[in-house]
Amino acid sequence: MRHPPDRLRNVAFVGHADSGKTSLIEAILHRTGATTRLGSVTAGTTVTDFEPEEKAKQHSFYTAVAHASSEGYGLNLIDTPGYPDFFAEATCSILAADIACIVVNARTGVGLNTRKAWKLASKHGLARMIVVNKMDADNVELDALVAQLQEAFGKRCVWFRRPKGVGAKYAGNEDALAPGSDQREAIVEAAVETDEALMEKYLEQGAISDEELARGILAGCRSGDLVPMVATSALQELGVDDVLEVLRRYMPGPLDAAPRKGVKGEVVRPEGPFLAQVFKVAIGDHGAQNYVRVLSGEATSHGAIVNLSTEGKEERTHDFQRPQGKALEPLDKLVAGDIAIIPKLDTLHTGDTISAPGGAQVVLPRPEVPEPMVSLAVTPKSRADETKLRPALDRLQREDLSFQTARNEETHELIVRGMSTLHLETVLHRMKERTKVEVEHHLPRIAYRETIRARGDARYRHKKQSGGAGEFGEVALRVIPAERGEGFVFANEVVGGAISGSYMPAIEKGIVEAMQEGVVAGFRFVDVRVEVYDGKEHPVDSKEVAFKKAGRGAFRQAVEQAKPALLEPVMLVEITVPEQHTGDIMGDLARRRSQPQGMDQTDDGTVIRALVPEAELQTYSQDLRSMTSGEGVFHMTFDHYEFLPPDKAAPLIAAHRRAAPGE
Numbered sequence: 104m105r106h107p108p109d110r111l112r113n114v115a116f117v118g119h120a121d122s123g124k125t126s127l128i129e130a131i132l133h134r135t136g137a138t139t140r141l142g143s144v145t146a147g148t149t150v151t152d153f154e155p156e157e158k159a160k161q162h163s164f165y166t167a168v169a170h171a172s173s174e175g176y177g178l179n180l181i182d183t184p185g186y187p188d189f190f191a192e193a194t195c196s197i198l199a200a201d202i203a204c205i206v207v208n209a210r211t212g213v214g215l216n217t218r219k220a221w222k223l224a225s226k227h228g229l230a231r232m233i234v235v236n237k238m239d240a241d242n243v244e245l246d247a248l249v250a251q252l253q254e255a256f257g258k259r260c261v262w263f264r265r266p267k268g269v270g271a272k273y274a275g276n277e278d279a280l281a282p283g284s285d286q287r288e289a290i291v292e293a294a295v296e297t298d299e300a301l302m303e304k305y306l307e308q309g310a311i312s313d314e315e316l317a318r319g320i321l322a323g324c325r326s327g328d329l330v331p332m333v334a335t336s337a338l339q340e341l342g343v344d345d346v347l348e349v350l351r352r353y354m355p356g357p358l359d360a361a362p363r364k365g366v367k368g369e370v371v372r373p374e375g376p377f378l379a380q381v382f383k384v385a386i387g388d389h390g391a392q393n394y395v396r397v398l399s400g401e402a403t404s405h406g407a408i409v410n411l412s413t414e415g416k417e418e419r420t421h422d423f424q425r426p427q428g429k430a431l432e433p434l435d436k437l438v439a440g441d442i443a444i445i446p447k448l449d450t451l452h453t454g455d456t457i458s459a460p461g462g463a464q465v466v467l468p469r470p471e472v473p474e475p476m477v478s479l480a481v482t483p484k485s486r487a488d489e490t491k492l493r494p495a496l497d498r499l500q501r502e503d504l505s506f507q508t509a510r511n512e513e514t515h516e517l518i519v520r521g522m523s524t525l526h527l528e529t530v531l532h533r534m535k536e537r538t539k540v541e542v543e544h545h546l547p548r549i550a551y552r553e554t555i556r557a558r559g560d561a562r563y564r565h566k567k568q569s570g571g572a573g574e575f576g577e578v579a580l581r582v583i584p585a586e587r588g589e590g591f592v593f594a595n596e597v598v599g600g601a602i603s604g605s606y607m608p609a610i611e612k613g614i615v616e617a618m619q620e621g622v623v624a625g626f627r628f629v630d631v632r633v634e635v636y637d638g639k640e641h642p643v644d645s646k647e648v649a650f651k652k653a654g655r656g657a658f659r660q661a662v663e664q665a666k667p668a669l670l671e672p673v674m675l676v677e678i679t680v681p682e683q684h685t686g687d688i689m690g691d692l693a694r695r696r697s698q699p700q701g702m703d704q705t706d707d708g709t710v711i712r713a714l715v716p717e718a719e720l721q722t723y724s725q726d727l728r729s730m731t732s733g734e735g736v737f738h739m740t741f742d743h744y745e746f747l748p749p750d751k752a753a754p755l756i757a758a759h760r761r762a763a764p765g766e
Contacts, residue, residue: 106177108440115200119214120185126337150428151182191472191505199396201360228361264345266334294319357440365465373439375399376462475520559665563657575641576649609647610654695719
């Protein structure tokens with residue numbers, strides 16, 4: 104059944120892991136008759152967790168969309184992952200919604216992802232409601248939970264459907280708006296504040312009509328000044344009808360929601376020409392499935408669209424599709440407010456804005472996804488996979504904005520980056536299942552660098568006689584430490600013509616090649632001044648290749664005399680954790696050779712800043728997860744290089760010498 108925009112509700116279910124978002128959507132689908140049986144996460148039978156890895160792990164890793172009808176209203180239900188590792192999916196899904204349904208576990212309360220989801224929804228101007236799920240769990244402390252919610256999100260969070268009991272005694276909700284309810288007055292006061300005339304009437308008469316109250320509540324919910332709370336037990340399907348009623352009566356549809364704005368501040372009106380935004384791309388055996396939210400106008404299938412984000416050419420569309428989890432239903436038309444799939448267009452990316460040819464020219468902002476913090480080096484498992492690997496990785500990057508690939512020119516490794524080791528392993532497993540391309544992975548080599556701590560001096564003669572023309576070149580040079588970050592400084596200080604000036608470029612080239620290969624441990628050499636001050640040449644056998652080899656040899660010998668050392672990259676790390684974990688994190692950082700840089704208290708928790716060697720952070724994602732039960736997040740950026748302690752450098756130097764005994 105199609106529903107007009109004023110009877111649509113586009114809802115993103117967001118929140119921390121294990122709050123029961125998928126189960127709540129499953130209960131809504133069953134209660135509304137969209138499904139004939141209640142699916143189960145543990146049994147792997149839900150509509151929205153249909154990927155094999157989601158069924159195996161019993162957690163959502165990807166965004167999925169389902170739809171239902173409730174008393175003449177159409178509901179588009181967007182299920183998002185709760186793990187911080189996959190939060191980019193939630194970030195993109197917010198683009199499609201007008202309402203953020205923030206699901207909270209009644210027993211464990213507000214998690215880190217709950218706060219992140221709230222901030223994200225607030226930033227994008229979405230109306231918010233809170234569903235306190237799992238009310239039938241043991242050890243639910245309702246008063247403490249409400250206090251925590253209101254401390255985190257403000258007094259605007261008010262029960263609309265309050266539980267009659269908790270734990271085993273939970274049997275449904277009472278209507279907080281009913282006459283005589285102690286919550287009704289708080290809701291009325293919040294509602295009348297949204298309208299001056301309504302406030303004046305309320306102050307004069309002490310009451311307003313039910314119709315006026317509903318209008319005031321809608322305005323308060325749309326502005327974010329009022330956040331309805333509803334209690335549920337999704338597994339028992341208790342409170343689900345209350346969620347549906349609040350969505351229908353008090354949450355905004357596409358025509359009432361805060362208007363979207365383009366990158367230049369242009370306001371998008373639903374009645375305008377066709378405009379839509381891609382919020383998810385999934386690539387299967389039959390091409391791309393581009394999930395879009397229609398923001399204005401109409402489009403018919405087998406028409407033309409233009410990608411405004413890339414100024415691309417016109418492309419013809421096929422039949423549109425309406426997703427019910429994995430199942431797809433054909434659509435012949437899209438209207439403002441619709442969430443649908445435009446299939447088989449392989450040029451679209453998540454965040455792209457599309458329009459009809461000659462239509463709206465408003466480009467919408469792209470989602471700001473978290474920067475990936477964890478890296479793995481990958482190699483194809485078989486020679487047959489070598490040519491297939493790059494296309495397979497490119498496909499993954501189109502699907503997941505928080506997954507990136509790059510080749511490290513210093514270590515010559517192919518690097519994949521993601522939000523965590525779990526995230527990367529999940530993505531690479533998906534690549535294997537879908538494309539049959541398999542990789543082996545390991546921690547990347549750290550891009551150490553070589554330098555010197557003292558001066559060195561060496562003379563090197565390259566002489567080769569092989570029956571014909573020979574090779575001869577002799578170079579004497581000094582190496583001197585340069586300032587950190589200065590790189591390579593080459594100076595010709597030869598006097599008296601001992602070496603012709605024409606050979607200097609060859610000497611410099613030989614030194615540069617030696618620096619690129621490394622001298623003591625195979626890492627790039629930096630921050631050195633080289634002064635060539637003497638040498639010899641032969642009238643017949645001297646040539647550029649000879650002086651190139653002589654320069655290389657003299658440099659390597661001089662470095663050995665100049666107290667060679669390794670430099671390691673040091674990262675500036677910001678770690679956000681609940682306050683109770685601060686001591687554990689500080690102690691752990693001390694063991695990682697960190698230099699504390701400060702600490703602040705924020706709404707998200709304690710933010711700890713420190714300088715930490717990159718080598719100490721390669722497994723930090725899983726270590727932080729373990730220390731904070733999944734509640735901690737971190738961000739790091741490169742800061743500087745500094746000397747690697749000798750006890751850490753020695754194994755690297757020894758390993759290099761074993762691998763290259765002839766050096």
